[in-house]
Amino acid sequence: MAHNEMDPEVAVELAGIRESIDNIDAALIHMLAERFKFTQKVGKLKASNDLPPSDPAREARQVARLRALAEEANLDPTFAEKWFRFVVEEVIHHHEQARG
Numbered sequence: 001m002a003h004n005e006m007d008p009e010v011a012v013e014l015a016g017i018r019e020s021i022d023n024i025d026a027a028l029i030h031m032l033a034e035r036f037k038f039t040q041k042v043g044k045l046k047a048s049n050d051l052p053p054s055d056p057a058r059e060a061r062q063v064a065r066l067r068a069l070a071e072e073a074n075l076d077p078t079f080a081e082k083w084f085r086f087v088v089e090e091v092i093h094h095h096e097q098a099r100g
């Protein structure tokens with residue numbers, strides 16, 4: 001079999017696994033969309049009460065919690081923290097915009 005050809009049984013197995021990956025990716029997009037809906041509400045609340053966009057103490061608690069959850073789930077805690085900080089950076093950007 002040529003290097004770039006796939007055994008039909010392998011192709012079927014791969015397609016089945018990829019269906020689950022596609023479902024998980026779709027769920028992640030929906031969960032992120034919901035998370036941003038709630039963080040936008042926090043942004044409005046902060047803007048109308050003259051509170052700062054970021055809350056480093058809350059972030060530190062969340063980082064500790066998520067790192068522990070990642071360890072329990074056999075997910076790299078450094079990756080979990082990177083993901084969280086990436087999302088929070090976008091949230092804070094939204095909160096700054098909400099302040100006008």
Ligand SMILES: C=C(O[C@@H]1C=C(C(=O)O)C=C[C@H]1O)C(=O)O
Nearest residue numbers: 039042054055056058059088091
């Ligand atoms: C959403 C908030 O605003 C910011 C974003 C956070 C987040 O996305 O988890 C956490 C803390 C804040 O820096 C909040 O204060 O709860």
